[in-house]
Amino acid sequence: MKKEISKAFESVSKEKEIYGMWEESGLSNPDTMESYLREKDIAVKKPFTIPLPPPNANANLHIGHMCGYSFQDAMGRFNRMTGHPTLLLPGKDHAGIQTETSFTKILKERGIDKWSMSREEFYKQCYEFSMKNAQNAREQEKNIGLSADYSREFFTLDPRLTKIVYETFYKMFKDGLIYRDKRIINWCPNCKTALADIDTEHEARRGIFAYIVYPFIDESDRARAKEKFGIEGITVATTRPETMLGDSAVAVNPMDDRYKEFVGKKVLLPISNREIPVIADEEIDMELGTGALKVTPAHSPIDFEMGQRHSLEIINVIDEDAKMSGNVPERFLGMGTVECSKSLVKELNALGLLTKIENITHEIAVCERCNTPIEPIISNQWFVNVKPLAEEALKALEKGDTKVIPSGQQRALEHFLKNIQPWCISRQLWWGQRIPVWYSGGKKLHDWLRENRGKDISEYTKETGLEVNGTGEIYIGENMPSDTSVTWEAEQDMFDTWFSSGQWPYSTLGGIEGEDFKKFYPAQVMETARDILFFWVARMMMLGIYVTGKTPFSTVFLHGLILAEDGSKMSKSKGNGVEPSDVINKYGADSLRLWYFSDALPGSNAPVREEKIKGNRNFVNKIWNASRFILMNIDETELDMVSKYEVDSNLPRVIKTKDHIEKVSKYLENYKFNLGAEAIREFFWHQLCDIWIEEIKGEIKDEAIGSEIRIAKLAELLLILKENLKIMHPFIPFITESVWQELVALKLAEGILMSKQISK
RNA sequence: GGGCGAUUAGCUCAGCUGGCUAGAGCACUUCGUUUACACCGAAGGGGUCAUAGGUUCGAAUCCUAUAUCGCCCACCA
Numbered sequence: 001m002k003k004e005i006s007k008a009f010e011s012v013s014k015e016k017e018i019y020g021m022w023e024e025s026g027l028s029n030p031d032t033m034e035s036y037l038r039e040k041d042i043a044v045k046k047p048f049t050i051p052l053p054p055p056n057a058n059a060n061l062h063i064g065h066m067c068g069y070s071f072q073d074a075m076g077r078f079n080r081m082t083g084h085p086t087l088l089l090p091g092k093d094h095a096g097i098q099t100e101t102s103f104t105k106i107l108k109e110r111g112i113d114k115w116s117m118s119r120e121e122f123y124k125q126c127y128e129f130s131m132k133n134a135q136n137a138r139e140q141e142k143n144i145g146l147s148a149d150y151s152r153e154f155f156t157l158d159p160r161l162t163k164i165v166y167e168t169f170y171k172m173f174k175d176g177l178i179y180r181d182k183r184i185i186n187w188c189p190n191c192k193t194a195l196a197d198i199d200t201e202h203e204a205r206r207g208i209f210a211y212i213v214y215p216f217i218d219e220s221d222r223a224r225a226k227e228k229f230g231i232e233g234i235t236v237a238t239t240r241p242e243t244m245l246g247d248s249a250v251a252v253n254p255m256d257d258r259y260k261e262f263v264g265k266k267v268l269l270p271i272s273n274r275e276i277p278v279i280a281d282e283e284i285d286m287e288l289g290t291g292a293l294k295v296t297p298a299h300s301p302i303d304f305e306m307g308q309r310h311s312l313e314i315i316n317v318i319d320e321d322a323k324m325s326g327n328v329p330e331r332f333l334g335m336g337t338v339e340c341s342k343s344l345v346k347e348l349n350a351l352g353l354l355t356k357i358e359n360i361t362h363e364i365a366v367c368e369r370c371n372t373p374i375e376p377i378i379s380n381q382w383f384v385n386v387k388p389l390a391e392e393a394l395k396a397l398e399k400g401d402t403k404v405i406p407s408g409q410q411r412a413l414e415h416f417l418k419n420i421q422p423w424c425i426s427r428q429l430w431w432g433q434r435i436p437v438w439y440s441g442g443k444k445l446h447d448w449l450r451e452n453r454g455k456d457i458s459e460y461t462k463e464t465g466l467e468v469n470g471t472g473e474i475y476i477g478e479n480m481p482s483d484t485s486v487t488w489e490a491e492q493d494m495f496d497t498w499f500s501s502g503q504w505p506y507s508t509l510g511g512i513e514g515e516d517f518k519k520f521y522p523a524q525v526m527e528t529a530r531d532i533l534f535f536w537v538a539r540m541m542m543l544g545i546y547v548t549g550k551t552p553f554s555t556v557f558l559h560g561l562i563l564a565e566d567g568s569k570m571s572k573s574k575g576n577g578v579e580p581s582d583v584i585n586k587y588g589a590d591s592l593r594l595w596y597f598s599d600a601l602p603g604s605n606a607p608v609r610e611e612k613i614k615g616n617r618n619f620v621n622k623i624w625n626a627s628r629f630i631l632m633n634i635d636e637t638e639l640d641m642v643s644k645y646e647v648d649s650n651l652p653r654v655i656k657t658k659d660h661i662e663k664v665s666k667y668l669e670n671y672k673f674n675l676g677a678e679a680i681r682e683f684f685w686h687q688l689c690d691i692w693i694e695e696i697k698g699e700i701k702d703e704a705i706g707s708e709i710r711i712a713k714l715a716e717l718l719l720i721l722k723e724n725l726k727i728m729h730p731f732i733p734f735i736t737e738s739v740w741q742e743l744v745a746l747k748l749a750e751g752i753l754m755s756k757q758i759s760k
Numbered sequence: 761g762g763g764c765g766a767u768u769a770g771c772u773c774a775g776c777u778g779g780c781u782a783g784a785g786c787a788c789u790u791c792g793u794u795u796a797c798a799c800c801g802a803a804g805g806g807g808u809c810a811u812a813g814g815u816u817c818g819a820a821u822c823c824u825a826u827a828u829c830g831c832c833c834a835c836c837a
Contacts, residue, residue, distance in 0.1 A: 237837055289837040302835040364836040408764050415763055611786050618799040629796030
């Protein structure tokens with residue numbers, strides 16, 4: 001008796017069963033796949049590699065992650081089915097600041113203050129937290145059908161990866177690309193760490209624009225100013241009055257006729273009552289504000305640059321908690337910046353030095369992770385001079401060694417690389433990889449000597465009152481140097497996450513000496529979301545070329561952005577996210593995948609439409625039923641004959657099928673997933689089901705069971721079905737494999753569809 | 761301020777290097793219980809391809825403006 005096949009495809013139970021079978025087969029491992037090919041005497045082509053973007057191990061995966069996996073898996077499966085031992089290398093990212101922020105929040109909810117914990121304890125708990133999330137993520141990946149090689153999975157804090165990340169750091173240091181510098185950086189007062197420029201975002205916030213008079217010192221200047229401006233000073237306009245406490249100059253454009261005569265004169269900085277000069281700088285925009293800028297080198301990037309040019313004094317007045325500190329009048333010490341701004345406005349008004357105050361909306365920099373306004377402060381940090389690396393990456397793009405889909409994003413990437421600034425790679429975090437540096441005699445000594453060129457240790461001791469045992473030099477290495485005659489202090493700063501994930505394509509292959517590296521590097525494809533093009537793709541290219549001499553991937557495929565149903569961005573705060581497991585449980589993974597392929601195209605936005613996913617579910621069900629019908633039509637006594645029957649390859653329907661397979665293969669080779677998805681649907685449904693099955697139905701209607709013509713027609717139908725299953729498998733692996741296994745059960749096919757070769 | 765992109769049926773979008781009556785899915789209308797499937801079948805309605813110019817034998821497709829929208833970058837005067 002042939003077993004009954006259910007009327008509807010029961011995706012939930014089937015998918016689990018099928019995935020289990022794939023796992024057991026080990027075919028996701030390229031080595032296993034290669035031996036399989038050899039065993040079957042199939043030509044082994046060159047390996048196909050995609051380093052899968054490691055999701056952050058601090059939350060569950062969202063519908064956007066699943067989108068990436070769908071594309072990656074489709075590419076992987078197609079290549080695996082065309083003779084390429086395929087490596088989809090999975091992993092999870094420790095995601096430095098992001099995980100530290102979210103885990104700190106979780107601790108807070110539990111009533112635990114991060115700062116009351118030891119670093120070690122925090123790290124340990126954060127690690128457990130990440131491992132738990134990694135496990136969840138892994139299950140979700142499997143739910144969408146990802147045929148990744150989990151025997152090669154990595155977590156970014158794996159010691160094997162850290163070793164490679166360190167080696168890169170040493171190499172860069174030796175090449176003079178890494179340096180420690182004291183300069184203005186983006187400081188997040190909430191995360192209490194430095195941030196790279198790219199880690200900040202710009203948001204429109206309400207603020208004030210205050211016009212403040214800085215009176216001239218000199219009697220004659222005052223008189224002239226009075227005559228010219230109606231007041232005895234120069235008026236500056238600022239959105240941040242509190243920074244005036246750290247002003248070291250007022251700058252005007254040298255071409256500005258209003259102020260020309262005052263350049264070089266001195267004004268009195270109100271409240272602080274310090275004398276500061278009026279300087280001329282070409283960067284000043286005469287149109288903005290009053291055309292006179294108060295210069296605060298310690299707390300504004302543009303002012304910092306200006307300060308460097310004019311050797312202005314740097315006066316720190318805001319500390320790392322975004323509180324007023326340092327050389328400010330006593331009454332402001334410890335005040336928050338906003339509060340201080342308010343009191344200053346009041347005081348200035350009382351002094352008659354505030355001529356105008358406007359309410360404005362302006363763009364300010366905020367921390368990408370916690371939305372806290374960035375405080376630009378002067379700080380000692382580690383930097384990478386990425387300019388030379390960016391140039392190499394640019395060359396790779398220009399030569400076409402790496403191309404980006406969509407091409408518009410390639411131009412954006414080029415633009416980014418051309419305008420790249422030094423990369424601040426140190427983070428004052430507890431979670432991540434420690435920067436492998438040791439300071440002889442302490443970090444403070446080292447920084448002091450660097451800031452006070454020409455001075456020596458005795459002067460340091462005199463100035464700070466600190467006795468030191470060391471030279472102030474640094475040692476680059478993971479472990480403390482063996483020279484115990486000096487006191488070594490370990491660098492406590494962590495690497496920017498992207499410094500390690502930027503090495504993902506080769507670190508996961510064992511580095512340049514690794515066996516896997518020789519076989520699988522460079523990868524063919526990097527498939528990811530476009531929002532990490534600069535963060536990640538750019539860094540991978542720069543670091544990859546620097547370390548290995550080769551661009552890490554030849555194609556960058558950026559899938560579209562998944563949006564909420566109404567076209568808005570999905571976000572936790574809005575609560576409009578779509579839970580992938582809900583969709584998969586309701587409609588099956590194949591249906592969701594098919595939706596991605598047709599809608600989440602490179603460069604496009606894709607609002608989630610349940611109706612469309614439902615439509616795909618209908619298609620999946622159609623495949624199930626058509627297959628079921630074919631199988632039901634083959635009588636038990638005919639199974640053997642049908643399976644052994646040699647179908648004439650010149651039959652029109654067989655030829656047309658072959659053409660179709662070629663067409664879809666082309667689409668896949670050219671990353672035209674939408675066209676591929678459309679083609680398989682169109683062909684299976686409207687050609688095979690609507691026309692051919694109906695035709696054959698008629699052709700065999702009156703034929704006796706076991707007759708030559710029945711066997712021929714059924715064998716033809718079966719062949720067409722099998723070829724269709726193969727070409728559809730990269731898109732919708734579960735349904736196709738399920739049907740294949742039904743065929744296997746009836747001895748009409750053998751093995752696992754995943755490993756079958758698409759006949760082109 | 762700079763960069764990138766979009767504007768095609770009610771909705772979401774295809775339409776590669778210019779060439780048949782402009783396509784798909786979903787939605788919509790009418791009909792249909794033929795032994796795979798109603799998660800189905802048959803038939804059908806619906807678009808001056810944002811606007812204005814230009815190149816061309818021929819443009820949704822190339823060029824130039826304009827308008828609207830979106831995203832990214834940018835030193836918060």
